[in-house]
Amino acid sequence: MSLIVENAPLFVAGLWATLRIAVVTLIASTLIGFAIGTMATARTAWLRWIARAYTEVLRAVPLIVNLFFVYFVAPLLGLALSPYLAVVVGLSLWGGANAAEVVRGGLLAVPRHQRETARALGLREWQVLLLVVIPQALRAIVPALAGLLVLLLQSTSLGALVGVSEFFRVGQLVIERTTVMQGLDPAFGIYAFMLAVYFVLCSALTLVSRRLERRLGGRHLAAPAL
Amino acid sequence: MTFDTAYLVAQFPALWRGLLMTLEVSLVAMALSIVIGTAGAAARQLRIPVLSPLVFAYVELIRNTPLLVQMFFIFYGLPAIGIRLSLFWSGVASLAVWAGAFQVENIRGGLSVVGRGLYDAGLALGLRRAKVLLLVALPIGLRMSIPAMLNTSISLLKNSAYLQAIGLRDLTFVAVDRISSDFRILEMFAVLLVTYIVLVFALAAASGVVERRLRRPFAA
Numbered sequence: 194m195s196l197i198v199e200n201a202p203l204f205v206a207g208l209w210a211t212l213r214i215a216v217v218t219l220i221a222s223t224l225i226g227f228a229i230g231t232m233a234t235a236r237t238a239w240l241r242w243i244a245r246a247y248t249e250v251l252r253a254v255p256l257i258v259n260l261f262f263v264y265f266v267a268p269l270l271g272l273a274l275s276p277y278l279a280v281v282v283g284l285s286l287w288g289g290a291n292a293a294e295v296v297r298g299g300l301l302a303v304p305r306h307q308r309e310t311a312r313a314l315g316l317r318e319w320q321v322l323l324l325v326v327i328p329q330a331l332r333a334i335v336p337a338l339a340g341l342l343v344l345l346l347q348s349t350s351l352g353a354l355v356g357v358s359e360f361f362r363v364g365q366l367v368i369e370r371t372t373v374m375q376g377l378d379p380a381f382g383i384y385a386f387m388l389a390v391y392f393v394l395c396s397a398l399t400l401v402s403r404r405l406e407r408r409l410g411g412r413h414l415a416a417p418a419l
Numbered sequence: 420m421t422f423d424t425a426y427l428v429a430q431f432p433a434l435w436r437g438l439l440m441t442l443e444v445s446l447v448a449m450a451l452s453i454v455i456g457t458a459g460a461a462a463r464q465l466r467i468p469v470l471s472p473l474v475f476a477y478v479e480l481i482r483n484t485p486l487l488v489q490m491f492f493i494f495y496g497l498p499a500i501g502i503r504l505s506l507f508w509s510g511v512a513s514l515a516v517w518a519g520a521f522q523v524e525n526i527r528g529g530l531s532v533v534g535r536g537l538y539d540a541g542l543a544l545g546l547r548r549a550k551v552l553l554l555v556a557l558p559i560g561l562r563m564s565i566p567a568m569l570n571t572s573i574s575l576l577k578n579s580a581y582l583q584a585i586g587l588r589d590l591t592f593v594a595v596d597r598i599s600s601d602f603r604i605l606e607m608f609a610v611l612l613v614t615y616i617v618l619v620f621a622l623a624a625a626s627g628v629v630e631r632r633l634r635r636p637f638a639a
Contacts, residue, residue, distance in 0.1 A: 256578075395484065418571075
């Protein structure tokens with residue numbers, strides 16, 4: 194316990210990094226999700242196929258492999274990504290695939306006649322989407338994206354494996370340092386503490402997601418899964 | 420950087436052992452997760468005092484914490500209180516405990532499909548509640564939850580890759596190990612991507628077949 198108090202500034206800094214990565218990747222995932230999700234419901238077949246391939250591949254590959262892929266392959270392409278950026282990009286690509294499924298589900302949940310009526314009224318295709326379909330789809334999409342944020346928040350812990358000083362990495366550092374300098378192993382207490390912190394944050398977000406779902410009254414979309 | 424096929428062939432035995440480890444740890448954990456899920460769902464369904472709220476807490480705890488941290492807690496944290504599992508069994512335990520939480524919810528979902536009338540009929544025939552669950556609700560409910568259980572199993576197989584972080588020599592561990600020693604980045608990622616995609620799609624296809632089969636009426 195005293196270890197946690199002594200290292201409080203470190204933990205707070207780590208938690209701040211974790212939250213920042215989670216929020217940034219959620220924004221990027223949402224953008225990717227809307228682009229790919231809209232493509233997935235397009236009338237052009239090859240657009241649908243690209244969207245399908247993107248989501249299926251990213252969801253089939255373990256997130257950790259996806260992260261290592263970005264981390265190791267980006268330099269080969271001449272992109273020198275910092276570990277922080279590699280994590281943000283890796284998580285966003287994966288989150289984007291999950292958000293795309295959410296957006297696609299949300300768009301399909303809007304009754305067909307809404308599109309047809311809007312077209313009959315003379316709206317252009319982009320107007321139909323932007324002014325009629327998406328606003329209604331948001332009722333189902335927003336709660337599911339809050340659910341995705343929970344997964345992203347949890348997945349930031351993978352950053353520790355490529356050396357990003359987020360919350361989990363800070364915990365590991367404190368454990369290593371205490372073991373080396375004081376010869377005792379605080380792994381049980383520190384990891385339990387970290388689980389507790391993640392639990393409080395994530396269950397609060399889960400509650401928000403459930404409440405949003407009830408409040409907005411949209412169709413229930415299958416939650417994204419790890 | 421060129422793609423070196425000869426290197427890939429030379430690494431085949433090590434990768435194969437990694438793949439077997441991935442499959443072994445996943446299959447044992449899948450079986451255990453279904454046992455946990457069934458027991459947990461039964462405790463919830465029968466509203467067994469103490470046990471039912473505990474299962475609820477377990478499910479929420481697992482679903483709202485990162486799998487990676489759970490793994491480190493089990494492998495590095497539990498020995499401090501005298502629970503010392505080997506690397507392999509730590510892997511199995513963390514995956515089974517993680518997926519078990521989702522299986523509880525999957526099976527509860529399946530059970531909720533079983534009509535009230537069937538429970539009442541069982542009770543009217545003089546069966547105790549536990550017997551009704553075991554003989555009437557579970558045979559139907561488990562069947563209804565198979566697609567969801569398969570989906571969780573797919574996630575489990577995929578996420579067994581996280582175990583490379585605690586040093587289990589699974590497929591991902593072997594590939595990442597080769598990358599750090601030999602820098603054959605493209606070859607190793609090609610293997611990882613293709614293998615996981617094939618495994619996941621195969622399981623997903625199986626799940627699709629089961630789902631279609633389940634849509635047929637009962638008793639056939």
